[in-house]
Amino acid sequence: MTIQFNTETFRDDYSFRNSDWAIKRFPFPFHEDSYMYSVNMEQHRGGPAGSVYEKRFDVDEHYVSEMADRAIVLAEDPLRCQSLPHMTLAGWDTLELIMVSKSEDYPDLFELHRDGDRWRWINKPMGIDHTFTFLDETTLPCGPLEYITRQAQGDYAVLDQRGDMLYMDAGMVTTQADWSLDFDIGMDFFEWHAPVPLAHEMGIFKRALKFLLNIQQGAPARRLNWTMTVNPLLDTSPENYHKWGVQKTTLTPENIGAKQHLRVELQTFYRLPRSNALLFPIRCYLIAFQDLVTVPKWGRRLHRVVRDLPEELATYKGFIANRPLMLDYLSRYDDGLPTSPGIWPDLETEPPLQT
Amino acid sequence: MSAAPQKAKAGAEKIEVTVSAVVPLNPLVTRFEFTRRDGQPFPPFSAGAHTVVEMRDGARTRLNPYSLMSDPGDSSIYAISVRRDDQGRGGSLFLHNQVKVGDPMTITYPVNLFPLDLRGRKHVFLAGGIGITPFLAMIAHLERMGGAWELHYSCRSKELGTYVDELTYKHPNKVHVYFDDQDQAIGLEDLLDGQPLGTHVYVCGPKGMIDWVHATAAAHGWPDENVHSEEFLAPQPGKPFEVRLCKSDITIQVGEHESLLEAMERCGVDAPFLCRGGACGQCETDVVSSDGDFVHRDHWLDDDEHASGKKIMPCVSRFVGKSLVLDR
Incomplete structure (x- = not known):
């Protein structure tokens, strides 16, 4: 299908909206009526047609507007994109992976023509037609990582692998759930995960690291993560906490359905072929509570998950203060009926809300 | 995540190939070159990576890892160089004796357990015998990217000096070869002593050589993370x-x-x-x-x-x- 790109904002007037198509394909992250950490990895080898898992790098109706928002963030704070000197090759790997994937997966939107190291890249939604020399930085307007991730939705952490450890040595991070590339740059896997509660004690990170170190070329993996965001903000960074943190206090019973968003990250993991680094794309999807509850199964389940979540997690995810308000709203969409297993909306088989 | 999680299969992803060349290099070592059967280019790989070659030897399936020694920048072929081990379990003998140009084979995607540390300002390679293979890919990579390197390569004799002529011809100032039968040996202590800050050392060869390099480097105050080694062990026979x-x-x-x-x-x-x-x-x-x-x-x-x-x-x-x- 040809995608109709929205013109919308993720700041100021917050004109961001999900179409019915985007709501039905939203990556709902809860496969059962409760949530606890797990490594929950699976292979990233496509998925049901039309789902966000189908393509290697999902492109949706928010693409053009998300890229405009990224450009604003970078203009205000260039340190959102960084690459330590030894990570340039990994930047080229990233550029190659995204260009090849997008041109193969969306031939109507992107084209890549390669003649040896002479490459021509056409990005129709963004109006880009650029010829450059692969592995020659002087032929791009900026570094290869910045160049391609200004044209690809989601954040990108590029992890160098040395001596059975991963290091956060490059990235493009403008749509993050309250973490900072500038703070984490150069840190190892345990250092940058230090703020996460409970998971260390559960041995989650040791197992996760072992899994990630063994991700091999040609066999990418994926998982989902989630949090809550008031207003459809992409840039919920520590750097701008003074701007968005206070917005969490603006929720009321009247506006919560429109303002409160479930924020889901589709995290994928690719071994990069030339540099042996690990690429960690973190794609953010937002959905307003009022849109989410139009899927009866998701309305029932989200209420139960938010209600039963351990206090430490609700605190870490930043919504402990708003939890009572959220539960008042969500309880109206939970009639107590059982839910089907798995994450899919199951609109045809799940009963409508009983009132 | 999904309703029916997919179970990962053991081993890396596979590539169907045809043997495109079998090149004897000396009495013990032969190079095998592969092209892809589907006509696609090979995936790029990082220098130091290996592939696992699947061998159908009668009723038995052998799976042996070999370093990719072709130029990582050349996606038209993958190549390995294999030393015949007459006392081994038979994988190298199978390759040497049974495999011919045109044979279909299956190999895995590259897996790298011996990568270059890309932070290195200089890379010093220490090779013993057939341990030269990963360094051939590393040298090709560094030549393309403009990285500083030198090679110290110890071989039994001139006759068994795999790729010695090619290396010394192409890189006369960076390649240093030592022949056992002429009583030449790598002067490791002096070599380690004279390196600039930010140098990384890589060793690939027999176990004794690897241990010697690690111990000598440690004794000279080198940080562990600047000394890299790879040794593939072949499983040894034993009592059932x-x-x-x-x-x-x-x-x-x-x-x-x-x-x-x-x-x-x-x-x-x-x-x-x-x-x-x-x-x-x-x-x-x-x-x-x-x-x-x-x-x-x-x-x-x-x-x-x-x-x-x-x-x-x-x-x-x-x-x-x-x-x-x-x-x-």
Whole structure:
């Protein structure tokens, strides 16, 4: 299908909206009526047609507007994109992976023509037609990582692998759930995960690291993560906490359905072929509570998950203060009926809300 | 995440290839070149990576890892160079004696357990014998990217100096060759002493050479993380033994000339693996109970883990005793 790109904002007037198509394909992250950490990895080898898992790098109706928002963030704070000197090759790997994937997966939107190291890249939604020399930085307007991730939705952490450890040595991070590339740059896997509660004690990170170190070329993996965001903000960074943190206090019973968003990250993991680094794309999807509850199964389940979540997690995810308000709203969409297993909306088989 | 999670298959992804050239280099070493059967370019790979070559040797399937030694910038072929081991388990003999141009074969995607540290301001390579192979790819990479390197290459004799002529012709100032039969040896202490800050050392060769380089570097104050090595172990034969695999609910016999991992595969158990040489950690298996002695040969588990009797790496390690029960 040809995608109709929205013109919308993720700041100021917050004109961001999900179409019915985007709501039905939203990556709902809860496969059962409760949530606890797990490594929950699976292979990233496509998925049901039309789902966000189908393509290697999902492109949706928010693409053009998300890229405009990224450009604003970078203009205000260039340190959102960084690459330590030894990570340039990994930047080229990233550029190659995204260009090849997008041109193969969306031939109507992107084209890549390669003649040896002479490459021509056409990005129709963004109006880009650029010829450059692969592995020659002087032929791009900026570094290869910045160049391609200004044209690809989601954040990108590029992890160098040395001596059975991963290091956060490059990235493009403008749509993050309250973490900072500038703070984490150069840190190892345990250092940058230090703020996460409970998971260390559960041995989650040791197992996760072992899994990630063994991700091999040609066999990418994926998982989902989630949090809550008031207003459809992409840039919920520590750097701008003074701007968005206070917005969490603006929720009321009247506006919560429109303002409160479930924020889901589709995290994928690719071994990069030339540099042996690990690429960690973190794609953010937002959905307003009022849109989410139009899927009866998701309305029932989200209420139960938010209600039963351990206090430490609700605190870490930043919504402990708003939890009572959220539960008042969500309880109206939970009639107590059982839910089907798995994450899919199951609109045809799940009963409508009983009132 | 999804309703029906996919189970990952053991080993890396596979590529169907045709043997496009068999080039004897000297009495012991032959190069095998592969092209892809689907006509696509090979995936790019990082210097230092290996591929696991699948060999259909009669009823037996052999899976041996070999360093990719072709130019990582050339996606038209992959190449390996294999030293014939007349006393080995037969993988290299199979390649040398049975494999011909035009044969179809299956190899895996590249896996890199011996990468360049890209932070290095200079890379010093120490090769012993057939240990030259990963460095050929590293040299091609650094030449393309403009990195600083030098090679110190120890061979038995001029006749057995695989790629010596090519290397010295192309890089006369960076390649230093030492022939055992002329009593030449790498002057390691002086070599380590004169390196600029930010230099990384890489060694690939026999176990004695690897240990010597690590010990000498440590004694000269080199940080561990600047000294890199790769040694693939071949599984060694040993007395047959019996193993109970409790998850699979079968008891299997491990023969004298097969590894525990190979015995599991022969019995239809889909056990995880990558390198098959005791280095990558992928096949690590929990021991449920045991009465006897482990013969640990891997580089993966540490001494405490070896002593604990709680873990085994079935690709290279064996067991001697009354009973062994594994969580597989």
